[in-house]
Amino acid sequence: MPWYLYLALRQLFPAGRRFPFFTAISVLGVALGVGVLIIVTSVMGGFGHEIRRMIVRTEGEIQVKAKGLIEDPAAVLAAIRGAPGVVGASPFVEGPVAALAANRPAFPLLRGIDPVSVGSVAELGRYVRAGSLDELDDDSVILSWQVAEQLGAGLGSSVELYSPLLFERLKQDEVILPRRFRVVGLFEIGHQHLDSSLAFTTLRAAQELYGLGRSVHGINVRLAPGRDEVAALPAVNRVLPPGIEALPWTRKWESFLWVLNLEKTITAFLLLFIVVIAAFSVMSSLLISVVRKTREIGLLGALGASRRGVALCFCAQAFLIGVTGTLLGLAGGFTVLAWRNELVRLIARGLGREETLRQFYHFTDLPAHTLPADLILTVVAAVVISTLAGLLPAWRASRLKPVEALRSE
Amino acid sequence: MSELILEAGAVAKTFGIGPARIPVLRAVDLALAAGESLAIRGESGSGKSTLLHLLAGLDVPDAGWIRWGASAPDPARRSRYLGLVFQSFHLVPELDALGNVLLAARMLGAPDVATRQRAEALLGQVGLAGRARHLPAQLSGGERQRVAVARALINRPRLLLADEPTGNLDEHTGEAVIDLLVGLCAATGTALVLVTHNAAHAARCRSTRTLHEGVLH
Numbered sequence: 001m002p003w004y005l006y007l008a009l010r011q012l013f014p015a016g017r018r019f020p021f022f023t024a025i026s027v028l029g030v031a032l033g034v035g036v037l038i039i040v041t042s043v044m045g046g047f048g049h050e051i052r053r054m055i056v057r058t059e060g061e062i063q064v065k066a067k068g069l070i071e072d073p074a075a076v077l078a079a080i081r082g083a084p085g086v087v088g089a090s091p092f093v094e095g096p097v098a099a100l101a102a103n104r105p106a107f108p109l110l111r112g113i114d115p116v117s118v119g120s121v122a123e124l125g126r127y128v129r130a131g132s133l134d135e136l137d138d139d140s141v142i143l144s145w146q147v148a149e150q151l152g153a154g155l156g157s158s159v160e161l162y163s164p165l166l167f168e169r170l171k172q173d174e175v176i177l178p179r180r181f182r183v184v185g186l187f188e189i190g191h192q193h194l195d196s197s198l199a200f201t202t203l204r205a206a207q208e209l210y211g212l213g214r215s216v217h218g219i220n221v222r223l224a225p226g227r228d229e230v231a232a233l234p235a236v237n238r239v240l241p242p243g244i245e246a247l248p249w250t251r252k253w254e255s256f257l258w259v260l261n262l263e264k265t266i267t268a269f270l271l272l273f274i275v276v277i278a279a280f281s282v283m284s285s286l287l288i289s290v291v292r293k294t295r296e297i298g299l300l301g302a303l304g305a306s307r308r309g310v311a312l313c314f315c316a317q318a319f320l321i322g323v324t325g326t327l328l329g330l331a332g333g334f335t336v337l338a339w340r341n342e343l344v345r346l347i348a349r350g351l352g353r354e355e356t357l358r359q360f361y362h363f364t365d366l367p368a369h370t371l372p373a374d375l376i377l378t379v380v381a382a383v384v385i386s387t388l389a390g391l392l393p394a395w396r397a398s399r400l401k402p403v404e405a406l407r408s409e
Numbered sequence: 410m411s412e413l414i415l416e417a418g419a420v421a422k423t424f425g426i427g428p429a430r431i432p433v434l435r436a437v438d439l440a441l442a443a444g445e446s447l448a449i450r451g452e453s454g455s456g457k458s459t460l461l462h463l464l465a466g467l468d469v470p471d472a473g474w475i476r477w478g479a480s481a482p483d484p485a486r487r488s489r490y491l492g493l494v495f496q497s498f499h500l501v502p503e504l505d506a507l508g509n510v511l512l513a514a515r516m517l518g519a520p521d522v523a524t525r526q527r528a529e530a531l532l533g534q535v536g537l538a539g540r541a542r543h544l545p546a547q548l549s550g551g552e553r554q555r556v557a558v559a560r561a562l563i564n565r566p567r568l569l570l571a572d573e574p575t576g577n578l579d580e581h582t583g584e585a586v587i588d589l590l591v592g593l594c595a596a597t598g599t600a601l602v603l604v605t606h607n608a609a610h611a612a613r614c615r616s617t618r619t620l621h622e623g624v625l626h
Binding site: 001002003006007010011014015295296298299301302303304305306309401402403406 | 462465467468484485486487488489493495497499501502503504505508512513515516517519544560
């Protein structure tokens with residue numbers, strides 16, 4: 001081990017002596033920053049992960065779409081089901097409708113699903129809170145909880161749906177009659193975007209509403225567990241006829257995912273300032289150390305240490321503070337994450353807000369998902385910033401002339 | 410004649426700025442062969458420590474020249490060529506006695522088993538065999554200076570420069586430290602320059618010179 005690293009280690013963690021106070025403060029500062037960063041990025045990543053799971057559970061990993069309509073869905077479905085990695089495919093029709101129940105309007109996005117094949121792609125049943133997916137037929141709908149609330153509808157209620165096609169016919173002075181549907185289920189996915197404006201009916205009913213005949217708007221595709229959608233995409237695209245394309249779920253949700261990622265990045269950036277402030281603490285404690293240890297620095301020069309060696313000794317101290325603080329921060333952060341649900345419940349119970357938490361956040365467990373990239377970025381940023389904080393003290397120490405440093409009082 | 414370890418010719422050093430410049434050393438000449446010992450005496454402020462710093466290459470003379478053997482002082486060679494003992498010991502408080510001795514060896518690279526054994530042997534020679542794991546704060550002044558002596562000798566230097574090594578010690582302890590310095594240098598063939606006020610200590614060296622008004626007599 002080079003002398004400067006050995007001495008840096010000894011000065012930070014002296015054998016048989018108390019842990020130096022300034023070092024402890026600096027290490028704790030870095031640890032706090034890293035811990036908070038890991039907790040926040042993991043929880044935000046957890047929400048993102050949960051949203052991804054919800055989307056994939058309701059739409060599959062891949063969506064097959066044509067520029068217009070898929071006119072022969074049976075042939076395309078057969079081709080897709082034969083593609084490697086595909087475990088399920090189900091056609092859908094999707095579009096906005098005007099809904100009316102007891103003179104209360106709502107404008108949900110109606111998705112027509114094939115009750116036979118939808119189970120191979122989506123796990124809609126898991127989100128039905130009242131009623132049953134099995135009762136869905138050509139004369140019934142399943143509404144999201146929020147749409148049902150807007151309409152004042154419940155299980156067994158009657159809902160009238162107007163499709164844009166009906167309005168188109170109105171222009172031609174045709175008499176239009178809305179389709180009447182019975183509510184056979186209420187669902188709640190837990191994702192605001194999906195819950196606020198979604199309704200399900202059968203594929204056939206939706207095809208009728210939009211006058212599509214046998215055509216569909218798209219096909220949702222489910223991949224085998226563990227298969228990456230981007231990697232599986234070329235294989236699916238190869239079996240598709242011209243004019244029809246397979247896209248990953250991330251493409252449809254690109255803007256939403258971008259915003260989600262931006263939120264996380266901005267939060268992480270702001271929280272990184274805790275590490276920056278900790279780095280100033282590292283810098284000031286090392287600058288104090290340069291002043292306190294002037295004669296020792298002179299001694300090192302007298303013993304033959306080069307200026308570079310002296311500088312490296314202080315940089316190494318900053319680096320070691322960064323590494324120690326980061327390790328402590330990771331340990332603390334992951335400990336908090338491991339106990340996060342207990343902590344949240346404790347806080348909610350303390351504030352008497354357990355029910356509010358359940359009502360508004362739709363979760364009983366706080367999700368957490370640490371992405372390796374976030375972890376690596378946090379560790380690298382903390383260690384690099386801490387090490388950079390050692391540059392000024394290192395420069396000042398290296399500028400000391402041994403003969404003057406040895407004479408200093 | 411033995412190999413010359415240290416030579417200095419017409420060395421001059423002045424401190425201060427402008428008209429307030431004070432010449433501390435005017436024209437110092439000296440030469441020291443292997444195994445020789447030289448005591449430099451002088452009043453306080455006579456420039457003894459300044460001369461020692463120049464000889465150690467820690468400072469540069471305004472005029473004259475200094476040679477370590479055949480070449481000019483070189484900081485890169487310092488840890489191998491010379492050992493330094495200071496009045497204030499200058500031990501690293503975070504390192505134990507053995508760690509302080511080995512610190513000088515570490516300047517030349519990671520110490521191997523032989524170097525560690527040599528450091529322990531040196532601590533034994535200075536009477537601190539049982540205190541190797543003690544921190545400087547747990548040692549007396551005399552013990553600290555003995556650690557400093559061991560540290561100065563760990564790299565088998567050709568030259569040992571000691572600046573008032575007994576200045577902070579009582580008479581008895583000072584005697585013991587001088588015994589060590591002179592004895593170890595004689596045993597290892599290391600040339601010794603001892604800066605001291607103490608006539609008795611100076612007498613232990615082969616030759617004594619006095620620094621007066623910037624000239625070494």
